Each structure stands twice: as C-alpha cells, then as structure tokens.
Amino acid sequence: MNSSMNSDVKENDVKDSGVKNSSAMKTAAGYAAGLLFGLGLAVSGMTDPARVVGFLDLAGAWDPTLIFVLGGAVVTTFIGYRLVFKRSAPLLGGAFQLPTKQELDTRLLGGAAMFGIGWGLSGYCPGPAIASIGGLSLPLLAMLVTMVLGWFAAKRLA
C-alpha cells in the first residue's frame, strides 16, 4: 500500500499521465456516471411515478419494484465502494469527498421529512424528475421549477 503523498508524487512524475488530470476526462467520467444512472432509472421503471407511489401505497395494490431497485443499488454500491476505497485517491485525481458531519440535527431530519411529503405527493424524487425531462409535461415542468426554487431557498436558510 502506498501512502497517498508518495503516490501523488509518482503520478506527477509520469509523463504519459497528462490525460489523468485533464478536465475532458473528468467531464467524460461525469457524463458516463449520469448516463448509467439514467439508464438504471429507465430500466427499473423509476421514471414512472405510478411505480413509486405504488410502492409507498401499503394500503393499496402494493408494488414492490422500488425495493428491488434500492436493494440492487445499495448492494452494488456497498461492494463497489469497498473496492474503490482500496485506492488512496480517485483515478482522475483529487481526493475522495465524503461527508464528515455526524450529528442527527433538525435540519437533516426536518429536511428529510419535507422531502418525503413532496416525494409521496408526486412520486418524483430529484433523479427521476430530471431523468424524465425527455417526456416533459406541464406538471413535471412545474415541479422542476419549484424544486430549483426550493434549492435556492434552502441555500438562503443555510
């Protein structure tokens, strides 16, 4: 195992690693991540609010699909992160940026509570709402506009 300082020095010394730090590579990696995410939402049916509300509707005709999506995603990420964190740094440079906060404060729990109400009303969380832009409708557009306003409002309150 290298210490992170040593491996940084080595990487900078290697001439053919110019692409490593290029912003084009980072942008391409970001696109690939978004594409995989969007494919996953589409294949799983999470771009259909009826599937989401169906899962949340325990007293109705319950639709278990979401639990398979969440289960598949969490288990894959759990294993994936364990492999990724064997390295001391991300492949394209910089450092792993992980949340360090530990407190279970009112902002966290109050925010999550509000989010859940909006999620239950619409069947959209931010990912599926944005991924569904290809099938844009007036109600979805309305939701996207106020969601962005909500993000600005949260920033103000911070």
Next chain:
Amino acid sequence: MDLSASLQGLAGGVLIGLSATWLMATLGRIAGISGILGNLITQRPKGDSAWRVAFLLGLISGPLAIMALGGGLGNVAGSPGEVIGAPAGGVGLMLVAGLLVGLGTGLGSGCTSGHGVCGLARLAPRSMAATAMFLLTALVTVYISRHLLGLGSI
C-alpha cells in the same frame, strides 16, 4: 407480484449502483442527484461545474437512449415497455411537491440517491436516519392523500 417488473427493478438498481461506484472511483464524488445538481445551480462552483453539467446531460439521455433502442426495455406500470410514465398529479399539486422536494433535499443534504443509495452503502448514520425519515413521511403522505382525502387519480 410481477416478476419481470421486479427483475427489471433489480437490473436498473445494479446500473444505478455501478454509476455510484464509477463516480466515486473516477472523481471521488457521492452520486447524489440533489447535491450534484443543486450545488451546480445554486453555486456554479468554479472549476467544479463541467462534470456536473455532463452528469445532468447523461441523466437525461439515459431514458432517451432506452426509448431510441426500442425493444420495450422500459418498466412503466400498466404499460410494459414504456419508458417515461405520466405525472401523478396536476400542475398545482406538482408545484407544491416540487417546493417540498427542493427545500427538503436542500436542507437535509440529500435525496433518495445521496442518502438512500450512497449513504446506506457507506453505512452512514445520518443517511440511515434521513432515509428512515423520508420513507416514513412519504408512506404517511400517500396514505393520507390517497385513502383519507381521495387525492391522486393515477
């Protein structure tokens, strides 16, 4: 239970997990949609925006690619093969829902992806608490709106 819908859910979930793993492996970032895009829009961080814009474009192009491929790979309830389902309510309901989702994920530092997928995979206590909380209020909201108030026409 609809087996093929569940299997598609599982396959899609694995893709989402691969996306989260890839983003951490390459850029060292949590794949949280509200964080990636909320910060892009509200802060436009210098030197840290291009990958966020690219992620946004990728996210939108995923479902479009499935539609272009054809072959019925979507998983819309009631119309198998369709990719993007209809909204669950009208403009008024969605205006309210959007504000709650934006404000809530902004204040709570994450949504279903950041807390629900990446946070649970990291066994992060804050994410476990947030996920339990938003699941609880979502379940209660659906119960009240659909069974007590009779809202929602889907």
